[in-house]
């Protein structure tokens with residue numbers, strides 16, 4: 529069993545912990561937290577050994593009556609691999625600790641690309657992580673774009689991608705984020721960081737991205753135009769996207785008109801935390817005009833990177849092929865809507 533440490537038990541870290549513990553070939557060795565808040569309580573309730581990320585704060589856990597198994601250094605030393613899911617920038621600071629204990633590590637998309645030797649998406653470049661000890665699992669939006677670009681590029685070739693990303697202002701728990709009542713070009717300059725980030729996965733892809741930020745917490749929505757090298761019809765493209773294992777092409781009859789109903793559907797399907805791990809592409813939006821493909825997709829920012837982290841663990845440790853890993857991850861998590 530692969531022993532996985534999770535350093536940073538917030539939005540992404542707690543989801544990765546649950547996904548890891550659902551896998552047949554890995555287990556959660558422990559999770560590290562800086563303070564004894566509600567997430568520390570639930571980690572202990574779930575049976576995840578809890579480690580103090582900051583040694584000086586051990587007494588805070590004692591005072592709150594929360595049992596701690598040790599410090600993060602001990603956890604990192606004992607683990608086969610660390611998933612760092614700390615806030616942006618802290619992961620890069622933690623890298624020296626992972627190097628000190630010679631423990632491979634995954635970082636998240638909020639870190640600069642150079643934190644890892646490889647930026648990772650399971651559908652696009654699983655094998656590249658095989659020779660790396662430090663890998664960055666790209667952000668939610670880049671994951672969503674990469675899952676779309678990979679099959680289109682393989683099947684039709686791509687001249688150019690133009691994507692406008694309408695981004696949620698914050699996650700539901702991020703009470704300090706905004707905007708509260710505004711619509712922001714964000715950033716106002718072009719390109720947004722997403723295009724260059726997609727180029728960390730597809731170095732030769734011609735892509736321009738624009739970002740906007742709106743007062744929503746549910747999901748991001750992408751308005752996409754892909755200029756293809758060939759001219760498939762819309763039905764053919766739809767079939768290709770429906771055949772992908774982490775893509776949900778929303779059927780027209782479902783009457784799902786936005787992120788709200790997508791989340792409602794996820795809750796009805798009993799998804800943990802109403803998570804949607806798949807790209808949600810509106811089938812009715814898939815349109816071809818000459819060789820231009822247009823579509824809308826919604827991306828659940830809190831969860832689409834979670835199966836990618838699970839696959840990145842196996843990719844770095846070399847325990848399964850891309851196909852085997854994706855299938856194992858998908859089966860264990862219950863992928864597919």
Ligand SMILES: NC(=O)c1ccc[n+]([C@@H]2O[C@H](COP(=O)([O-])OP(=O)(O)OC[C@H]3O[C@@H](n4cnc5c(N)ncnc54)[C@H](OP(=O)(O)O)[C@@H]3O)[C@@H](O)[C@H]2O)c1
Nearest residue numbers: 536538539540561562563581613614615616636638668829
């Ligand atoms: N949320 C998203 O939409 C999303 C999507 C894709 C990728 N990402 C990326 O994933 C990473 C994590 O984001 P997130 O949204 O999960 O952040 P988050 O909800 O703020 O969770 C990070 C957690 O790390 C803990 N932490 C802070 N300092 C720490 C330290 N020194 N050592 C250990 N733990 C520490 C904090 O919990 P305590 O202080 O309570 O321990 C915090 O809850 C970022 O790179 C982000 O860009 C986020």
